[in-house]
Amino acid sequence: MKKKILRKMTLLAGLLMLSLTNYAQGESDTSQPILDPNPRFECNFIGIEQEFILHFKDESALSIDFSQTPTEPLQILDKDNNIVAILDQRKNAISLPTYQHFAIQGKNSCGEIGLFYTFNTIPQINREGFGLPRKIYSEWTTNFGEGQSQRTIDFLRENKNLSVLEKLLIIQEYYFDGDLAITYRGEMDNENDDPPLLGGLRDSILLNTPPFWGRMNDAIDVVVWGEPTDDCHCKTTWGFSNNGPGPVTTHSIYLQKNYTPYKWYEHDIDHPSKVHKGGSNRYTEYRNATKGAAKMLDGKMYMKGSHSDRYQQKFPDPAQAASTYRTVLGYTLACENKQEQDDNCMCNDRILEYTASYVNSVSTNAKENTPCFLCGNGWSAYAQAEDWAILTVSSKKQGIKIVDAGRANSKSEKNTTVNKDWNIKIIDLAASVTASAVTGGTSSLVDSALIKRAAEDIKYLIYNPPNYGGGSTYNSGGNELLGGCGSEYSVTLRPNDPTNIMIHSYGAFDLGGHTKWESTAHIGSDDYLAAYMDYKETDECCNEEVFNWVIGVNGGQQNLNALRCINAFYQLGPVNIPAKYSNGLQDLWWTDRDEWGSEVSSKCPSSYFEVFVVQNDDHIIPLGTSYQVASILTGTVLMTSITVEEITLGDLKTVLANEGSFRHSFYSLKLVSHNEVQYLKIYID
Numbered sequence: 001m002k003k004k005i006l007r008k009m010t011l012l013a014g015l016l017m018l019s020l021t022n023y024a025q026g027e028s029d030t031s032q033p034i035l036d037p038n039p040r041f042e043c044n045f046i047g048i049e050q051e052f053i054l055h056f057k058d059e060s061a062l063s064i065d066f067s068q069t070p071t072e073p074l075q076i077l078d079k080d081n082n083i084v085a086i087l088d089q090r091k092n093a094i095s096l097p098t099y100q101h102f103a104i105q106g107k108n109s110c111g112e113i114g115l116f117y118t119f120n121t122i123p124q125i126n127r128e129g130f131g132l133p134r135k136i137y138s139e140w141t142t143n144f145g146e147g148q149s150q151r152t153i154d155f156l157r158e159n160k161n162l163s164v165l166e167k168l169l170i171i172q173e174y175y176f177d178g179d180l181a182i183t184y185r186g187e188m189d190n191e192n193d194d195p196p197l198l199g200g201l202r203d204s205i206l207l208n209t210p211p212f213w214g215r216m217n218d219a220i221d222v223v224v225w226g227e228p229t230d231d232c233h234c235k236t237t238w239g240f241s242n243n244g245p246g247p248v249t250t251h252s253i254y255l256q257k258n259y260t261p262y263k264w265y266e267h268d269i270d271h272p273s274k275v276h277k278g279g280s281n282r283y284t285e286y287r288n289a290t291k292g293a294a295k296m297l298d299g300k301m302y303m304k305g306s307h308s309d310r311y312q313q314k315f316p317d318p319a320q321a322a323s324t325y326r327t328v329l330g331y332t333l334a335c336e337n338k339q340e341q342d343d344n345c346m347c348n349d350r351i352l353e354y355t356a357s358y359v360n361s362v363s364t365n366a367k368e369n370t371p372c373f374l375c376g377n378g379w380s381a382y383a384q385a386e387d388w389a390i391l392t393v394s395s396k397k398q399g400i401k402i403v404d405a406g407r408a409n410s411k412s413e414k415n416t417t418v419n420k421d422w423n424i425k426i427i428d429l430a431a432s433v434t435a436s437a438v439t440g441g442t443s444s445l446v447d448s449a450l451i452k453r454a455a456e457d458i459k460y461l462i463y464n465p466p467n468y469g470g471g472s473t474y475n476s477g478g479n480e481l482l483g484g485c486g487s488e489y490s491v492t493l494r495p496n497d498p499t500n501i502m503i504h505s506y507g508a509f510d511l512g513g514h515t516k517w518e519s520t521a522h523i524g525s526d527d528y529l530a531a532y533m534d535y536k537e538t539d540e541c542c543n544e545e546v547f548n549w550v551i552g553v554n555g556g557q558q559n560l561n562a563l564r565c566i567n568a569f570y571q572l573g574p575v576n577i578p579a580k581y582s583n584g585l586q587d588l589w590w591t592d593r594d595e596w597g598s599e600v601s602s603k604c605p606s607s608y609f610e611v612f613v614v615q616n617d618d619h620i621i622p623l624g625t626s627y628q629v630a631s632i633l634t635g636t637v638l639m640t641s642i643t644v645e646e647i648t649l650g651d652l653k654t655v656l657a658n659e660g661s662f663r664h665s666f667y668s669l670k671l672v673s674h675n676e677v678q679y680l681k682i683y684i685d
Contacts, residue, residue: 137239294552381513406481617650
């Protein structure tokens with residue numbers, strides 16, 4: 001009997017120990033992450049990486065690249081909701097009729113069918129300012145800088161990185177004012193019975209042949225360098241803002257008026273599996289969701305046991321890599337003559353005004369874990385995190401300038417003292433930032449003296465001390481690390497010198513402790529960049545009024561706050577471009593709720609023929625003015641007449657359009673009044 005009782009007591013003790021051990025270890029399920037893998041919960045449509053429209057003689061073409069191959073075919077609808085084309089590839093090129101409006105329809109991640117992108121095939125006459133998708137813009141700007149002299153057309157002929165359609169887009173925008181149709185040689189001037197130069201999308205397969213480049217050079221000679229002869233061809237261009245890594249995704253969740261696309265950058269998410277040490281008792285985990293320089297960074301370390309551990313991460317580590325988390329606006333004043341790039345064009349004093357902001361919040365928490373009876377007595381924990389933001393302006397010919405910088409820190413500690421030497425070193429930041437801005441990412445190519453100067457500039461600008469907390473929990477609150485609402489900076493654009501305005505950000509955390517603890521760190525930030533250039537005209541150069549913006553935010557209210565500051569900046573410009581959304585949300589008349597965008601005026605005279613008196617559609621053409629309408633390529637006169645009354649230029653275009661013999665295209669218009677001759681390049685709709 002005693003032996004049976006003893007065996008029972010031993011068994012009960014064993015069960016008790018097993019129970020306590022399981023309680024101490026906690027849950028054993030390691031399949032589910034503790035941190036939310038995706039910080040957003042909207043029903044997302046497929047990401048659009050790049051989209052543009054080409055305009056040929058007989059049709060237009062949509063080129064659209066998605067972030068992935070569609071899981072189900074997408075549909076292009078016309079204005080009557082008829083299906084006109086299917087998109088089922090990651091990269092697509094579709095012929096479409098010109099002068100039409102379209103929408104793309106598909107399923108979102110929740111399985112709901114909706115319209116998520118709209119576009120039109122109406123040629124947009126850009127004259128002296130235009131934007132390009134950033135991939136195309138970035139590749140084109142490799143042709144500019146010290147020692148570079150190739151004309152754009154020569155660069156494109158030799159380039160191996162751009163596709164046929166991407167090359168055509170640069171040609172269309174830079175040389176032909178947004179419409180390839182004006183390169184078309186009609187039957188009257190086609191003496192060799194050649195096929196159309198660019199009649200449609202299929203003709204673009206001829207691009208990489210010597211005859212094509214020869215004929216394209218001829219068309220440029222006629223359109224760009226036709227009489228009266230210009231000595232310079234200059235245009236301002238910019239890359240469509242892409243706010244750093246990650247595909248562009250359209251959302252409509254914040255729209256209140258109607259169901260139309262809302263331009264939103266989805267986060268690029270880095271969230272690896274939890275790292276376990278000793279089963280479920282010990283693990284580390286992080287999630288880094290970024291939109292350019294803006295971020296949501298979380299780190300966690302969990303322990304149940306009598307062990308000490310430490311977990312450190314830097315995003316990115318500036319000692320190892322150039323800054324990868326950055327928000328960018330880039331501009332290039334591209335100037336050339338008939339032979340080569342020309343830095344001496346009268347375009348060397350174009351001032352770009354810009355504003356910037358980076359706001360963050362850093363919080364940490366160090367606490368004892370759920371009571372662990374078998375872990376032993378005594379425990380300690382700490383958590384610390386920091387966030388840096390640096391504003392730079394850089395160009396290939398003028399180098400880099402540190403414009404502004406800031407940092408914020410948070411520290412929590414319990415029963416221990418943290419090591420303050422873990423944080424990011426300023427000299428590493430300087431090397432990373434300069435490498436990113438000057439060489440594109442190679443620190444070894446950056447002059448050490450330049451790095452030291454950048455480090456001194458950063459140290460000078462960090463006038464706020466780090467925010468350190470006490471106790472087990474600390475939140476730094478909202479910190480304006482650089483710029484802010486109402487901030488204004490400026491930079492001078494110079495011919496053939498690509499200029500970038502960048503916000504770089506760096507985040508890091510350090511977690512650790514001993515025996516049954518949990519440490520967490522969080523960094524959240526929002527940022528924006530916006531720029532404005534006023535209209536200016538000289539004999540050899542005219543730049544349009546332009547404004548651009550890009551923001552990185554993590555919610556609807558942050559979106560509104562940033563855009564209100566950007567709109568206030570434009571109002572101080574003052575922007576003379578009419579507000580596009582004047583009937584929309586108050587204070588967002590120029591941007592609406594879009595996270596990025598641009599607008600450009602059309603004030604500059606035609607780049608083909610100079611305009612002496614009559615410039616705009618509302619200008620008066622005097623009574624008795626003789627006029628000739630001619631082919632823009634051959635000079636062949638197609639109509640001669642005289643005005644029998646005062647008429648505006650716009651009304652004359654309407655008369656010509658109603659006459660019926662002119663197609664939708666560009667023509668040369670010669671006006672003669674009181675022995676004064678004026679030439680215009682006009683578009684007859």
